[in-house]
Amino acid sequence: MHTRLKLWQSEKLSIIPGFAHGVTPYGMNMALTVGADRDNSPSRRREICETMGLPFERLTVAEQVHGAEVAVVTLANAGSGRADSDARIAGADGLATAEQDVPLMVLGADCCLLTVVDPGRRAVGVAHAGWRGAAAGMAESLVRTMVEALGCCREAMLAALSPCAGACCYEVGGEVVSAMAGRGLDMGGDVLTRRDGRIFMNVAAASRLQLERSGVRSERIEVANVCTICRQGYYSYRRDNTTVTGQHAMVVGFRSM
Numbered sequence: 389m390h391t392r393l394k395l396w397q398s399e400k401l402s403i404i405p406g407f408a409h410g411v412t413p414y415g416m417n418m419a420l421t422v423g424a425d426r427d428n429s430p431s432r433r434r435e436i437c438e439t440m441g442l443p444f445e446r447l448t449v450a451e452q453v454h455g456a457e458v459a460v461v462t463l464a465n466a467g468s469g470r471a472d473s474d475a476r477i478a479g480a481d482g483l484a485t486a487e488q489d490v491p492l493m494v495l496g497a498d499c500c501l502l503t504v505v506d507p508g509r510r511a512v513g514v515a516h517a518g519w520r521g522a523a524a525g526m527a528e529s530l531v532r533t534m535v536e537a538l539g540c541c542r543e544a545m546l547a548a549l550s551p552c553a554g555a556c557c558y559e560v561g562g563e564v565v566s567a568m569a570g571r572g573l574d575m576g577g578d579v580l581t582r583r584d585g586r587i588f589m590n591v592a593a594a595s596r597l598q599l600e601r602s603g604v605r606s607e608r609i610e611v612a613n614v615c616t617i618c619r620q621g622y623y624s625y626r627r628d629n630t631t632v633t634g635q636h637a638m639v640v641g642f643r644s645m
């Protein structure tokens with residue numbers, strides 16, 4: 389395997405038969421709309437899919453508007469947005485499917501990318517949740533959609549949360565504190581912490597807490613615990629520059645058996 393294809397993977401998810409997943413590294417821009425060498429992102433997306441044994445033709449991508457809407461992906465809309473940003477699934481920050489050989493992808497650079505898997509149902513969801521997505525209840529919305537639309541079982545779910553902005557670096561303002569409090573994520577937990585009179589957010593902790601509140605058992609949730617701002621392996625808006633940085637991606641999918 390080429391070294392640049394070194395993906396972040398969850399140990400808990402790696403043992404699920406026929407399930408492929410990973411988060412792409414820095415230097416491999418996966419976005420069509422931002423960052424260096426974006427014209428070649430489709431070929432990099434194809435490369436990742438082929439590495440995972442999943443068909444690029446069905447790679448499905450959400451628009452990502454910092455909301456909490458989840459779209460169910462079927463064979464009818466599979467493949468949307470894989471090489472054309474205008475064709476992304478409109479209005480969605482989350483995608484879920486019970487289809488096999490349908491890879492799903494979300495993109496980020498400091499936001500949390502998360503996946504929820506029901507190994508028995510062979511269904512999977514992905515979502516993009518920064519502070520706005522967390523405030524909108526993204527992770528709760530993903531679990532709910534998988535249960536109600538795909539027949540998944542909360543007790544059977546496994547989840548993984550990507551590298552994202554950590555409490556070591558991610559200073560936030562009063563609007564974020566208010567938004568988190570509105571979702572029941574107050575100061576005093578591990579989502580928001582105060583240091584030297586400033587407030588910092590652990591972005592992954594917000595989604596982890598929402599997963600737990602949704603009935604996903606805490607020991608079945610794996611958190612990367614890698615800060616995108618101070619560690620060099622991933623893209624970061626906060627560290628680099630919102631206009632020039634690219635995006636890494638989380639890609640997930642079940643292969644047909």
Ligand SMILES: [Zn+2]
Pocket residue numbers: 554555556557558615616617618619
């Ligand atoms: Zn950091």
